[in-house]
Amino acid sequence: xxxxxxxxxxxxxxxxxxxxxxxxxxxxxxxxxxxxxxxxxxxxxxxxxxxxxxxxxxxxxxxxxxxxxxxxxxxxxxxxxxxxxxxxxxxxxxxxxxxxxxxxxxxxxxxxxxxxxxxxxxxxxxxxxxxxxxxxxxxxxxxxxxxxxxxxxxxxxxxxxxxxxxxxxxxxxxxxxxxxxxxxxxxxxxxxxxxxxxxxxxxxxxxxxxxxxxxxxxxxxxxxxxxxxxxxxxxxxxxxxxxxxxxxxxxxxxxxxxxxxxxxxxxxxxxxxxxxxxxxxxxxxxxxxxxxxxxxxxx
Amino acid sequence: xxxxxxxxxxxxxxxxxxxxxxxxxxxxxxxxxxxxxxxxxxxxxxxxxxxxxxxxxxxxxxxxxxxxxxxxxxxxxxxxxxxxxxxx
Amino acid sequence: xxxxxxxxxxxxxxxxxxxxxxxxxxxxxxxxxxxxxxxxxxxxxxxxxxxxxxxxxxxxxxxxxxxxxxxxxxxxxxxxxxxxxxxxxxxxxxxxxxxxxxxxxxxxxxxxxxxxxxxxxxx
Amino acid sequence: xxxxxxxxxxxxxxxxxxxxxxxxxxxxxxxxxxxxxxxxxxxxxxxxxxxxxxxxxxxxxxxxxxxxxxxxxxxxxxxxxxxxxxxxxxxxxxxxxxxxxxxxxxxxxxxxxxxxx
Numbered sequence: 001x002x003x004x005x006x007x008x009x010x011x012x013x014x015x016x017x018x019x020x021x022x023x024x025x026x027x028x029x030x031x032x033x034x035x036x037x038x039x040x041x042x043x044x045x046x047x048x049x050x051x052x053x054x055x056x057x058x059x060x061x062x063x064x065x066x067x068x069x070x071x072x073x074x075x076x077x078x079x080x081x082x083x084x085x086x087x088x089x090x091x092x093x094x095x096x097x098x099x100x101x102x103x104x105x106x107x108x109x110x111x112x113x114x115x116x117x118x119x120x121x122x123x124x125x126x127x128x129x130x131x132x133x134x135x136x137x138x139x140x141x142x143x144x145x146x147x148x149x150x151x152x153x154x155x156x157x158x159x160x161x162x163x164x165x166x167x168x169x170x171x172x173x174x175x176x177x178x179x180x181x182x183x184x185x186x187x188x189x190x191x192x193x194x195x196x197x198x199x200x201x202x203x204x205x206x207x208x209x210x211x212x213x214x215x216x217x218x219x220x221x222x223x224x225x226x227x228x229x230x231x232x233x234x235x236x237x238x239x240x241x242x243x244x245x246x247x248x249x250x251x252x253x254x255x256x257x258x259x260x261x262x263x264x265x266x267x268x269x270x271x272x273x274x275x276x277x278x279x280x281x282x283x284x285x286x287x288x289x290x291x292x293x294x295x296x297x298x299x
Numbered sequence: 300x301x302x303x304x305x306x307x308x309x310x311x312x313x314x315x316x317x318x319x320x321x322x323x324x325x326x327x328x329x330x331x332x333x334x335x336x337x338x339x340x341x342x343x344x345x346x347x348x349x350x351x352x353x354x355x356x357x358x359x360x361x362x363x364x365x366x367x368x369x370x371x372x373x374x375x376x377x378x379x380x381x382x383x384x385x386x387x
Numbered sequence: 388x389x390x391x392x393x394x395x396x397x398x399x400x401x402x403x404x405x406x407x408x409x410x411x412x413x414x415x416x417x418x419x420x421x422x423x424x425x426x427x428x429x430x431x432x433x434x435x436x437x438x439x440x441x442x443x444x445x446x447x448x449x450x451x452x453x454x455x456x457x458x459x460x461x462x463x464x465x466x467x468x469x470x471x472x473x474x475x476x477x478x479x480x481x482x483x484x485x486x487x488x489x490x491x492x493x494x495x496x497x498x499x500x501x502x503x504x505x506x507x508x509x510x
Numbered sequence: 511x512x513x514x515x516x517x518x519x520x521x522x523x524x525x526x527x528x529x530x531x532x533x534x535x536x537x538x539x540x541x542x543x544x545x546x547x548x549x550x551x552x553x554x555x556x557x558x559x560x561x562x563x564x565x566x567x568x569x570x571x572x573x574x575x576x577x578x579x580x581x582x583x584x585x586x587x588x589x590x591x592x593x594x595x596x597x598x599x600x601x602x603x604x605x606x607x608x609x610x611x612x613x614x615x616x617x618x619x620x621x622x623x624x625x626x627x
Binding site: 004007008011014015018021022025026027028029030033034037038041042045046048049050052053054057058060061062064066067068070071072074075078079082083085086087088089090091093095096099100103104107108114115116117120121125128129132135136139140142143146147188189190192194197198279282283286289290293296298 | 390392393394395396397398401402404405408409412413414415416418419422425426429432433436437438439440441442443444445446447448449450455456457458459460461462463465466467468469470471472473474475476477478480481482483484485487488491492493494496497
Binding site: 312315324 | 517518519521522524525526528529531532533535536541544545548552555556559560562563566567572575576578579582583586587590593594597598
């Protein structure tokens with residue numbers, strides 16, 4: 001397809017299907033994330049990048065034969081490799097023998113949180129998640145350095161947009177409330193900081209799309225966002241450092257409260273809040289950076 | 300009956316996907332993507348109920364909200380009048 | 388027959404990966420390359436989630452009714468990887484926007500041609 | 511028993527509406543007609559399908575959430591259709607424009623079908 005716009009639309013559909021697949025394979029949290037990210041934020045980002053570049057692809061003069069050979073060889077090698085894999089859903093597969101049973105056993109007694117994914121994410125593998133949060137934070141900073149924060153165009157008033165105004169206003173409130181629900185319900189059901197941050201940012205993006213970005217920038221100025229993102233990382237690392245100063249290991253939440261289990265609860269809450277804050281402000285920062293930039297017209 | 304509803308939804312999704320592929324205008328594609336999103340929400344609701352998926356309603360709710368945001372974003376792309384994007 | 392059905396997911400994953408890799412190699416358009424990369428990434432996500440599935444098990448959220456759970460570890464890894472993936476895609480898109488502003492095209496071959504023209508000694 | 515029957519009827523009718531919408535989206539000749547076919551059936555099908563699931567669920571927290579879902583979809587779908595229609599009308603697309611030469615050909619074939627239905 002020459003038209004990159006159509007490619008992006010079809011990629012959005014692919015994301016819907018991928019989320020359905022995750023849901024069918026019991027990965028509720030992953031389906032949540034894929035649905036929050038794939039259909040909304042990815043499409044918005046790709047379209048904003050398309051607005052700043054060219055929409056139509058040039059006719060390629062390349063010879064695709066070599067690429068086809070390389071891809072076919074790689075694919076054949078990989079398919080040969082998968083022959084030794086355990087079948088889908090095999091309970092005795094090597095993956096299920098090592099750490100996963102320990103996580104499943106220890107979560108009720110040590111963490112006391114029903115959602116094992118949240119327990120592993122925030123407590124057992126807290127270092128990992130801290131690293132990922134820092135990666136997201138630095139990605140936001142890099143986009144800001146590359147594109148600048150930009151400034152909003154004056155939004156021209158259109159009188160026949162009234163229906164959207166009326167519909168979108170409660171919808172934004174609903175999205176924000178839903179994001180908070182996902183954030184704080186993450187200990188008990190599907191959800192958590194990563195999903196909540198993206199959904200919260202989607203609410204702000206929806207508001208700027210319909211009411212104009214200058215209004216959103218009045219509510220939350222762009223210069224605050226890097227600081228908010230940094231604050232999120234700081235909250236995460238600070239929670240770790242707190243137990244460090246209390247004589248425990250870094251990111252060991254047992255020291256946060258009197259009993260280990262309530263300490264874990266508090267620690268997971270704080271850490272997830274840090275993750276949510278960082279993800280929200282980074283996604284919104286990236287959106288501001290792309291939509292605040294003027295398109296350069298080349299001859 | 301629930302199986303019939305799921306089958307109808309799957310067939311509809313295939314039809315909508317065909318429309319998304321053949322176009323011919325961009326508006327057809329946007330319409331198809333939006334319809335596909337709605338059908339996914341319905342499939343999650345009906346299929347999730349039939350198969351007893353965990354917390355399927357939450358995911359369906361979020362799908363509905365995010366689909367709304369995504370489709371509106373695509374439309375804003377066409378409202379910013381840029382001469383380079385005027386072709387269909 | 389069961390053997391084939393059990394490996395069907397891996398086949399799909401490899402096919403998706405091949406498509407992504409092909410787009411990355413063969414398409415000269417930078418945005419399309421990035422979409423190919425995202426496709427490749429999605430195939431890896433599906434592979435990990437396939438590993439985590441246990442037949443007869445439920446999602447890894449503890450409850451009274453379930454006795455077996457799917458493996459939570461791949462879910463954790465992929466959950467974070469999806470969000471990190473969109474952040475890194477944004478960085479790639481930002482780079483492409485800057486490249487377009489400098490060269491006036493997102494076609495790799497044209498950019499190469501311009502670079503090579505610059506390298507030639509001026510007579 | 512009655513509720514089960516009602517739920518089945520809702521699901522059946524919703525699925526039928528969905529199919530109608532899908533066929534309309536694929537077969538109808540021009541964009542605005544397709545928009546019409548897709549959106550009208552979609553909005554009603556949503557209500558019927560989710561109502562069918564609701565009746566089958568019984569009284570639970572999920573029922574309230576499903577009701578919320580119905581409200582959201584019932585509001586979001588028509589407004590999306592409105593916005594899409596507006597964008598298409600403001601843009602370059604006109605129903606009578608010959609951007610789709612094969613579509614106008616189809617129109618002649620289908621006009622007889624449309625008048626009878």
